[in-house]
Amino acid sequence: MSTAARQAAFDRTHTDDLIAYLSASPSPFHAVASAAERLEKAGFRRVLETDAWDAAPGGRYLIRGGALIAWYVPEGAGPETPFRVVGTHTDSPNLRVKPLPDTGSAGWRQVAVEIYGGVPLNTWLDRDLGLSGRLALRDGSTVLVQIDEPLLRVPQLAIHLDRQVNEGLKLDKQRHLTPIWGLGEVTEGSLIEFVAERAGVAASDVIGWDLMTHDVQPPAYLGRDRELLAAPRLDNLLSVHAATAALAAVAGAELPYIPVLAAFDHEETGSESDTGAQSPLLGNVLDRSVYARGGSAEDRARALAGTVCLSSDMGHAVHPNYSERHEPGHHPLPNGGPILKVNVNNRYATDAVGRAVFTAACEKAGVPWQTFVSNNAMPCGTTIGPITAARLGITTVDCGIAALSMHSARELCGADDPYLLASAIKAFLEG
Numbered sequence: 308m309s310t311a312a313r314q315a316a317f318d319r320t321h322t323d324d325l326i327a328y329l330s331a332s333p334s335p336f337h338a339v340a341s342a343a344e345r346l347e348k349a350g351f352r353r354v355l356e357t358d359a360w361d362a363a364p365g366g367r368y369l370i371r372g373g374a375l376i377a378w379y380v381p382e383g384a385g386p387e388t389p390f391r392v393v394g395t396h397t398d399s400p401n402l403r404v405k406p407l408p409d410t411g412s413a414g415w416r417q418v419a420v421e422i423y424g425g426v427p428l429n430t431w432l433d434r435d436l437g438l439s440g441r442l443a444l445r446d447g448s449t450v451l452v453q454i455d456e457p458l459l460r461v462p463q464l465a466i467h468l469d470r471q472v473n474e475g476l477k478l479d480k481q482r483h484l485t486p487i488w489g490l491g492e493v494t495e496g497s498l499i500e501f502v503a504e505r506a507g508v509a510a511s512d513v514i515g516w517d518l519m520t521h522d523v524q525p526p527a528y529l530g531r532d533r534e535l536l537a538a539p540r541l542d543n544l545l546s547v548h549a550a551t552a553a554l555a556a557v558a559g560a561e562l563p564y565i566p567v568l569a570a571f572d573h574e575e576t577g578s579e580s581d582t583g584a585q586s587p588l589l590g591n592v593l594d595r596s597v598y599a600r601g602g603s604a605e606d607r608a609r610a611l612a613g614t615v616c617l618s619s620d621m622g623h624a625v626h627p628n629y630s631e632r633h634e635p636g637h638h639p640l641p642n643g644g645p646i647l648k649v650n651v652n653n654r655y656a657t658d659a660v661g662r663a664v665f666t667a668a669c670e671k672a673g674v675p676w677q678t679f680v681s682n683n684a685m686p687c688g689t690t691i692g693p694i695t696a697a698r699l700g701i702t703t704v705d706c707g708i709a710a711l712s713m714h715s716a717r718e719l720c721g722a723d724d725p726y727l728l729a730s731a732i733k734a735f736l737e738g
Contacts, residue, residue, distance in 0.1 A: 319722070319726075321552065321725055321726040321729060322536060322722050322723075322725050322726060324548070324552075325526075325536075325545060325548050325549075325725050326525075326526045326536075326538065328341055328342075328345075328544065328548045329526050329538050329539065329540055329541075329544055329548075330455075330525055330526065332397075332540065332544055333437065333439035333453055333455075333519075333521035333539075333540070334373070334439040334440045334441070334451075334453075334517075334519055334521070335372070335373025335374075335397035335398045335572045336372070336373050336440060336441045336449075336451055336517070337439060337451060337453060338373070338397040338544055338547060338570070339370050339373060339374065339375040339397060339570060340370075340451065342375055342377075342547060342548070342551045342568075342570065343368055343370060343375060343377075345551050345552070345555060346366065346368050346377055346551065346554070346555060348555075349366065349554075349555035349558050350365070350366055350558060350559070351365075351366030351367060351368050351377060351379075351555075351558070352365070352366065352367060352368075353367075353368055353369065353370070354367045354368070354369050355369065356369055356371070356591075360595055360596070360599040361599060362380075362599050362600045362601065363380070364380045364381060364382045364384070365379070365380060366378070366379045366380075366554075366558045367379075367380070368568075369592070371581070371582050371588065372572060372581070372582045373397050373398060373572035373573075373582055374397065374570060374571050374572045374582035374583075374588060375397070375568070375570045376567070376568065376569050376570070376588065376589060376592045377551075377554060377567070377568040378390075378565055378566065378567040378568070378592070378596065379554065379557065379558045379559075379562075379565065379566050380565055380596070380600075381560070381561060381562040381565065382561070383561075384565055384600065385600065385602075385606075386597050386598075386600040386601055386602025386603070386606035386607075386610070387597075387602065387606045387609040387610050388563075388564065388565055388600075388610060389563075389564050389565070389609075389610050389611075389612070389613030389614045389615075390564060390565045390566075390567050390593060390596075390610065390611075390614040391564040391565070391566050391567065391614070391615060391617075391735060391736050391738060392567040392568075392569055392589070392614065392615070392616040392617070392695075392701070393546075393550040393553070393554070393566075393567070393568050393569065393616075393617050393619055393732055393735070393736065394569045394571070394584065394589075394616055394617070394618045394619065394691050394692065394695050394703075395543055395546040395547045395550055395568070395569070395570045395571070395618075395619050395620070395691075396543045396546075396547075396570065396571045396572065396573075396574030396575070396578075396584070396620065396691060397543070397544065397547055397570050397571065397572050398423075398424070398543075398572050398573055398574060398575050398576075399424070399539070399540040399542060399543070399544070399575065399714075400422075400423055400424030400425055400426040400575050400714045401423050401424070401426065401431075401519050401520055401521065401716075402420040402421070402422065402423065402426070402431060402436075402461075402484065402486070402519065402520040403420060403421050403422075403423045403517075403518065403519040403520070404418060404419070404420055404421075404438070404440075404498070404516065404518040404519065404520075405419040405420060405421050407419065407495075408420075408498045408499070408518075409493050409494060409495050409496065409497055409498055410485065410493060411492075411493040414490060414491070415487050415489070415490060416487070416488055416489040416490060416491055416492075416493060416494075416497075417485045417486060417487050417488065417493075418459060418485070418486050418488055418498055419485060420484065420485065420486060420520065422480050422484065423519065423575065423576065424575030424576055424714070425575065425714050426714060427714055427715050428478045428480065428483075428484060429476055429478065430712070430715040430716040430717070431461050431484065431520075431716050432461050432462070432463040433460065433461070433462060433463050434460065434461070434522050434524070434716055435457030435458075435459075435460060435522070435523050435524070436457070436458060436459040436460060436461075436486060436520040436521065436522060436523065437453070437454045437455045437456055437457070437458055437459075437520070437521050437522075437523045438452070438454045438458055438459070438502060438518055438519070438520060438521075439451075439452060439453045439454065439518070439519060439521055440452060440516060440517045440518040440519050441516065441517050441518075442502065442503065442506055442508065442513045442515070442516050442518075443513070443514055443515035443516065443517075444508060444512045444513060444514065445512050445514055446512075450506050450507075450508055451506075452502055452505060452506040452518075454502070454505050455523050456523065457523055458488055459486035459487070459488045459520060460486055460487055460488075461483075461484055461485070461486045461487075462487060486520065496510065499513055499516065502516070502518065521539060521540075522539045522716045522717060524539075524717065526538030526539070528722055529719070533722065534641075534642060534721065534722050534723070535641060535719055535720070535721060535722055536719070536720050536721070536722045536725070537717055537718070537719050538717065538718065539716060539717050539718070540718075541621060541710060541718040541719075541720055542620070542621040542710070542713050542714065542718060543574070543619075543620050543621055545621065545708065545720065545725055545728070546619035546620060546621070546707065546728070547570050548725070548729075549619065549725055549728045549729035549732055550568045550570070550619060550729075550732055551568060552729045552733075553729050553730075553732035553733035553735075553736055554566055554567075554568045554736065556733050557733060557736045557737055560737065562736075562737060562738065563738045564736070564738050565596065566736035566737075567589075567592075567593070569584075569588075569589045569592075569695075571583050571584045571586075571588075571589075571691060574620075574690070574691055575714075578691060578694055584691035584694045584695055584698075585694055585698070587698075589695070589698075589699070590698060590699055593607075593610070593611070593614075593699070594607055597610055611699060611700065611701055614699070614701045614702070615661070615664055615701065615702045615703070615704070615735075616656075616692070616695050616696070616699075616701050616702070616703040616704070617664075617665070617668075617703075617704055617706060617732065617735050618655075618656060618690050618691055618692030618695060618703055618704065618705045618706070619706055619707055619728065619732065620648075620690045620691070620692075620705070620707045621707045621708060621710050621713055621718075621720075622639065622646045622648050622679045622706075622707040622708065622709055622710065623639070623679060623709065623710065623711075623713060624639050624640055624641055624709035624710055624711050624720075625638035625639060625640065625709075626711060632682060632685060633682055634679075634680045634681060634682045634683075635682075636680075637677075637678055637679060637680045639677040639678070639679050639709035640677070640709060640721075641708075641709050641710070641711075641719075641720055641721025641723075641724060642721035642722070642723040642724055643675060643676075643677045643709065643721070643724075644669065644674050644675035644676045644677060644708075644724065644727045644731075645665075645669065645674065645676050645677070645706050645707065645708055645724070645727060645728045645731050646676065646677045646678065646679045646706060646707055646708060646709050647662060647665055647666075647676060647677070647678045647679065647704070647705070647706055648679050648690070648692075648705040648706060648707060649662075649678060649679065649680050649705075650680070650681065650687050652687070653693050654687040654688065654689040654690075654693065655687075655689070655690060655692055655693070655705035656690075656692035656693045656695070656696045656703035656704065656705050657692070657703075657704045657705050657706075658702075658704075660702055661702055661703060661704025661705075662704065664702070664704055664735070665704045665706055665731075665735075667734075668731050668732075668734040668735035669731050669734070671734040671737075672727075672730040672731050672733065672734035673730075674727045674730050674731045674734075675727070676731070677709065679707075679709070690705055692704070692705040706728075706731075707728075708720055708721070708724040708725070708727075708728050709721070709724070
């Protein structure tokens with residue numbers, strides 16, 4: 308398809324909205340708040356885990372930290388009605404602020420950080436970084452903070468002082484990744500005082516924080532024909548945004564399933580937390596939904612037996628400079644549609660049944676699709692897909708879109724693919 312024809316067939320407004328979502332979501336806490344705002348506009352209402360749930364039809368969502376679970380109960384849904392779950396995650400690799408953040412050396416004021424997730428360290432060098440996350444206050448509440456200013460920077464050593472840098476850059480995570488943010492003597496408490504002021508709270512009320520760095524360069528279309536999207540946190544906020552849009556779009560329709568969005572935190576570090584995919588959070592929500600509609604343990608078993616999960620996470624496009632590292636027979640490209648992710652060692656959860664469900668959804672949506680398989684000589688990453696399949700015993704299929712520079716401070720994908728993925732997810736949720 309020519310570029311002109313492709314652009315004529317593509318709804319660019321979805322990607323424009325994705326750009327707005329990425330800019331508003333520098334941390335998992337902001338990501339769930341931004342998604343919740345979109346669901347509220349679609350008629351969803353927030354429920355608390357501590358409250359009793361009712362059986363009324365309609366959309367609901369709950370937030371726990373950096374995780375969000377949302378679902379829509381159609382008219383006439385019985386206790387044994389199966390679910391259609393889209394699983395995603397809200398976290399991205401980055402540099403996170405340590406409990407005692409104020410540090411420095413040689414007359415520089417710096418911020419102590421810890422490496423979160425699988426970070427290609429060099430991508431965080433010489434970037435203007437802001438701070439975001441949440442502050443925990445003495446009264447038990449939390450407040451979000453987002454500082455989109457060039458506040459921090461991890462400066463690379465000049466080539467004059469490292470003549471061998473182009474022969475192989477080696478970074479020490481403890482010594483070389485500490486950002487600078489000024490000059491002068493180190494003053495204990497100065498960073499939190501600054502952040503508290505920006506959040507509009509007293510520093511003396513702040514007793515805890517989950518703060519992280521983010522690249523302040525905004526997302527942008529890239530290339531001669533603007534057919535690519537360069538942005539931070541595509542992995543995996545692109546999937547969160549697509550699933551949120553799809554869930555909002557099917558709300559109110561007559562559906563044979565109960566559509567669910569499960570956006571977990573801490574996927575990049577193994578999902579072992581109360582907001583990760585290894586927690587009972589999703590299972591508890593599905594169980595309580597069954598029981599709220601008058602169901603029994605038997606109804607729950609029947610509902611889960613008919614449930615399918617679509618685990619949506621970013622995948623690898625073939626890299627033109629390193630094509631030998633990819634499986635020769637499988638070269639996914641940007642703007643080729645969603646990718647089906649397959650690994651026979653269960654690093655991805657896709658099997659033949661899941662492939663059929665995914666294919667049917669793409670065909671229903673009129674969306675092209677591709678397949679990703681790792682080169683046998685390269686270790687394969689994993690997703691929440693196998694975890695969800697094992698925890699709940701439900702059919703699960705892994706998908707995503709093809710991207711370059713995964714886990715970098717700034718990633719790259721096709722500008723059409725976010726809309727194509729959202730269309731496939733919508734068809735999946737509709738059954």
